[in-house]
Amino acid sequence: MTTNLPEQDEVLRAIREAAKTLGRPPSRSEFKSSSGMTEYQVLKHFPSWREAVRAAGLEPYSTNLQLAPAVLLEDWGELVRRIRRIPTRDQYRRDGTYSAGVFEKNFGPWSSIPAKFREFSEGRTEWTDVVALLPIENARPTLVAGSSFQRSDPVPLSSPASGRRSTKLDDRPTYGNPIDFRGLRHEPVNEDGVVFLFGMVARELGYMVEAVQAGFPDCEAKRQVDAGKWQRVRIEFEYESRNFRDHGHPPEGCDVIVCWRHNWPECPAHLEIVELSAVLRTLSSSEE
Numbered sequence: 001m002t003t004n005l006p007e008q009d010e011v012l013r014a015i016r017e018a019a020k021t022l023g024r025p026p027s028r029s030e031f032k033s034s035s036g037m038t039e040y041q042v043l044k045h046f047p048s049w050r051e052a053v054r055a056a057g058l059e060p061y062s063t064n065l066q067l068a069p070a071v072l073l074e075d076w077g078e079l080v081r082r083i084r085r086i087p088t089r090d091q092y093r094r095d096g097t098y099s100a101g102v103f104e105k106n107f108g109p110w111s112s113i114p115a116k117f118r119e120f121s122e123g124r125t126e127w128t129d130v131v132a133l134l135p136i137e138n139a140r141p142t143l144v145a146g147s148s149f150q151r152s153d154p155v156p157l158s159s160p161a162s163g164r165r166s167t168k169l170d171d172r173p174t175y176g177n178p179i180d181f182r183g184l185r186h187e188p189v190n191e192d193g194v195v196f197l198f199g200m201v202a203r204e205l206g207y208m209v210e211a212v213q214a215g216f217p218d219c220e221a222k223r224q225v226d227a228g229k230w231q232r233v234r235i236e237f238e239y240e241s242r243n244f245r246d247h248g249h250p251p252e253g254c255d256v257i258v259c260w261r262h263n264w265p266e267c268p269a270h271l272e273i274v275e276l277s278a279v280l281r282t283l284s285s286s287e288e
Helices: 008-022 028-035 039-043 049-055 069-083 089-095 100-107 110-121 125-131 191-201 276-285
Strands: 178-181 184-186 207-212 219-226 229-240 256-261 272-275
Touching: 008 028, 008 049, 028 039, 028 089, 039 049, 039 276, 069 089, 069 100, 069 110, 069 125, 089 100, 100 110, 110 125, 178 276, 184 191, 191 229, 191 256, 191 276, 207 229, 256 276, 272 276
Parallel strands: 229 256, 256 272
Antiparallel strands: 178 184, 207 219, 219 229
């Protein structure tokens, strides 16, 4: 869980205020810029950005327009230029102007967009720097002769039958439950996994990481507290929140505990808890 989340009415009010300023419903990125709220804070109350806009009594802006393919590809190219790499579908959903679904309706699978952009940019010298970042056409992975590699979806793993537990083997690592969240195949089982997972969702939670260190506290970051305003916070990573107590850390030296599981009911009131297992449930259930 996280504390200090805005109430649903606050989110709706902020959407309406942004729409009044723009003269139309805001896009996801326009709302984040004008309100200072994060995507997670919206998705905590609504299943998607579109549903949040509709709940505010508005119609999502991108669905009001028939966008020309060139407009979409130009926006995609601008994002490539900013981040210096090909964005994943999820990254464009967070940082692009339009819906990732609109691209797929116009161009097919998300993986085909680089080729579509290459066609679009032919003869347009202003896109030369972006084209240089695109994968080489007709490139194919090289397989070892005789291999039978085949891509497939992961097979769900079932729990052992009731009353039975397989023998643990000491010569190999153990894994958490399968989650398949943005390339992370399993739940964290230690603090290192928590650090990695926080890095994956920090932007959506409104954090900008300044430094990660070995000593206490583990991390210094800034987070957006209002439109155009950020504050410094001290973060300690723990697998379970009560590990903070067990490790003997001074509560006054920290502002936020980031953990996989929150199990410390007596946690000092001033310490904010970011429970990543709850964050992932919210982000995983959001839809385009």
